[in-house]
Amino acid sequence: MAALVLRREVSAVELVTAALARLEAVDARLRAFTRTWPERALESARAVDRSVARGARPPLAGVPIGVKAWARSQAAQTGRLERAGCVVLGSTSVPLGHTDWQTWGHTDRGPTVNPWRSDRTPGGSSAGSAAAVAAGIVPLATGSDGAGSLRIPAAWCGVVGLKPTNRRLPAADRAGLAALGAVTGTVRDAALHLSVMLDEDFGVPGGGRPVRAVWSASLGFAGVDAEQAAIARAAVGRLEEAGAITLRPRDVRLLNPEPVWRSLRAGEADPDARSVREANDEGLAALFGEAEVLLTPATPTPPHGHQGPGEAMTVDLTWAFNVSGHPAVSVPAGLSAAGLPVGLQAVAAHGGEALLLRVAAALEAVAPAPRPPL
Template sequence: MSGDGAREIAAAVRDGSRKAVDVVAEALARIRRADPVLCAFAEVWDEEAPRRAAEVDARVAAGEDLPLAGVPVAVKGRRGLRAAGPLLAAGAVAVGATAVPGPGTSWQTWGLGAGGRTVNPWRADRTPGGSSAGAAVAVAAGLVPLATGSDGAGSVRIPAAWCGVLGLKVTGGRFPSPDRTGLTAPGVLTRTAGDAVVWWRLVSGRAAPSAPPFPVAAVWSPDLGFASPDAEPVALARQAVGRLVDAGVVRLVRPPAAPLLLDPGPAWLALRTPGADLTDAHQVRAADDERLRALFTRTDLLLTPTTPTAPHGHDGPGDVYSTALTWAFNLSGHPALSLPAGFGADGCPAGLQLVARHDREDLLLSVAAEAERRGAVEPLRTP
C-alpha cells in the first residue's frame, strides 16, 4: 500500500522524478489486489485512467504547473466526475468511482461495491460508515491519497471517523447541490490536512489558509446537549482534545450552562420527507441557528465526538442514529471536520469533530495541520 500523499506525488511528477503513468499504474495495481476484499469501488477505470495519466505527463512536459500532477483520486459514486472538474484540471487522475449505499439501504452507513458490501479496513465485520463509504476505505487503505465525498447528515465525517482519516464538510450552500433540501454539501477525505488544503484551494479558488494565533479558543461538548453517546467514543474524543490542549493548538473555554442545541433529528427527517409539515422543523432550525451564533461569538471552535458509537456490524446500528452528532451542522450549514482520535477496544478508529463559523474552512484546516505538525494527532497507519 502506498503511503505517499497527494502533495508528494504531485511534486515528484512535476520535477520529473516520477511519471504520472507509473503512479496511476501502481494505484490500479493496489486496487486490483485489495478491492476484492474491501469492495471500496463500484467502478475502476483501468483503461481510461492510464490514458488520462499520459495526458498529464504531456502537460507537465509542456511546462504546465499542475498542483495535483499525476495524483490518483477516487470520486464518490458513478456520478462523481461531475464534481471533480477542478481536480482533473489540476492534473489529478480519477481511477474509479467509490462505493455508496445500494438501493433500499437504510441508515446510509453501508457501501455496495462491484464485489459486494464495503467493509471497514480495520475490521471486515464492521461497517466503514457512509454514505461516502468507499471513499473513506480507499483513502484509509492507501489505495488513493484523496477521495471526494458529499455530506448530507455526516456522510463524509462518519466514515472518516470510523476509517481513521480526515474528512471535511464545507459550508452549506457554498457550492451548487442536487439536493433539493440544501442539506448536502461537498467534502473530501484525505490522510493529511495538507492534502485537504490543496483540495480546498482548488475547489474554492482561495489561497492557502494563513495560520491563526495558537492556541485557538474552543468549547468541548460530549453530547451537544441532547445526544446519548457511548462512553468510549466520548473518551477517545476527549483524549484527543487533551492532546490538542497540551500541544498548544487549542485552549478550552467554558461552555454555556444550558444545553447547547435542540435535537435536530426530527427537523432533519421532516425536511427530507416530501409533504411533511415543516413548522416544527423551521422552529428547531431557527433556535439552533441562534444558539450557534451566540456560541461562536465567544469561541472559535466547537469540539465533539464525531460519532455516538463505534462502528457497528453489517446488520445495522439498531435504534442508534450514527448521525446524532453530525447532522445538526447540515441543518445549520457550519463547516465541520473529523480528525482521527485514536482507536477503541475493538481495534477500530474514532473521530473528533471540529466545527467552525460559516466560511471558516481555513480555520478548521489550519488547526488540523498544526495538530499534525505538533504531533497532537497520531500519524496515520495503513490497515
C-alpha cells in the same frame, strides 16, 4: 505526488500504475470500488505527463483519485479535480438505494468492509471513498455530506473528512443539506483539495495563536458511547497541551435536529421543525460569538457490523451542522480498545474552513493517525 510529477522526478503514469497495483492487491477484500477504469486512467496519466512536459503546472498533477459513485452529484467536483491534474481510477461504493442512515457501501461483490476490521462497516454514504483512502489506494477520494456522509466514514476509517460550509461548493440537493467534499489521508491534502475547489489558497495549515474552543460530548441531546467520548476528549486535551487551543467551559445544549432534517428533505413546512431550527440557529450563533471552534466526538458509536446500526443514531453528532450549514471536519483522535478508529469533530462559523484545517493539523502533528494493517 504532484510535486514529484511537476519536478519530473516521477511520472503520472508511474503513480497511477502503482495505485492500480495497490487496488488490485487489496480491493478484492475491501470492495471499495464499484467500477474501475485502468485503461482510461493510464491514458489520462499520459496526457498529464505530456502537459507537464510542455510546461503546464497543474496543482494536482498525476494524483490518482476515486470518485463517489453518485455521478450526477459529483460531476462538478470530479471535473474540477481532473482539470487540476487528478487521474480517476474508478467509482467508489455507496449504499444500495436509500438505507435509513446510509452506512453501507454496496458492490456486486458484497459490502464494502472497514479496512481495520472486515466485520465492520466503513460508514457512509461515502463508504468506498473512506475505505480506499484509509487502505492507501488513493490519497484523495470525493464524497458528499448530507447528514455526516463524509465525517462518519472518515472517523470510522481513521482518515480526514471535511464538510465545507453548505453551498460554498455546488451540490445537487434542493434541500440545501448536502455539501460536496473529499476524504483525504492528511489535513494538508484536505487543504489542497479545498484550495483547488474554491480557487483559494489555504496553504499549509498550522501555527498561529491558540484557538478559542468549546467541548461538548453530546451537544445536549445525543446518546454517546463512553469510550468514543473519552478518546475524543483526550484528543482535545492534547490540543490544549500543545497550545493549539484554549478550552472554555460552556454548556452546549442543542435540540435534536431530526425533525428539521426530515422536513427539509421532504420539502415540508413543519412549524415544530421551524421552531427547533430557530432555537438551534440562535444557540450556535451565541456559541460562535464566544468561541471559534466547537469540538465533539465525530460519531456517537463505534463502527457497527454489516447488519446495521440497530437503534443507534450514527448521525446524531453530525447532521445538526448540515441543517445549520456550518463547516465541520472529522480528524483521527485515536484507537478504541477494539483497535478501531475514533474521530474528533471540529465545527466553525460559516466560512471558517481555514480555522478547522488549522485545528485539525495541530491534532495531526501531536497524534499522527495510524494506518490499518492491510
